[in-house]
Amino acid sequence: MTQALVELWPILLYFTFTLVLLGAVMFASSLLGPRTRGHSTHLPYESGILSLGNARVKFANHYFLYAIFFVIFDLETLFLFAWAISFEQVGVTGFIEALIFMLILLVALVYLWRIGALNILKRHIPEQH
Helix, strand or coil: CHHHHHHHHHHHHHHHHHHHHHHHHHHHHHHHCCCCCCCCCCCCEECCEECCCCCCEECCCHHHHHHHHHHHHHHHHHHHHHHHHCHHHHHHHHHHHHHHHHHHHHHHHHHHHHCCCCCCCCCCEECCC
């Protein structure tokens, strides 16, 4: 039990320090922060659009497609980083597998480009009533 506490005291100290720092920053923010009450203080505010009624803006599907494409190709970076770290251990076989992986993703990117999934056709337009 004593050995476990000896090994864990840096983690407990770090956790305590983090909580104290968090509390200090929140307290300083409440003391030093602005306390102004303007005419727009209690109005809904979304993404820089001050709404005086309906705060909804229609976004086309391509914004969501870009987010999905980003996640997919961001995972590619994660896998290739892991491959790069273990390059000496995996050897030529790992290199060929990484090339096949990149080729599959390149084919997917070309497919998305060919079907027009990467083209922005229209901008987001606020709802018209």
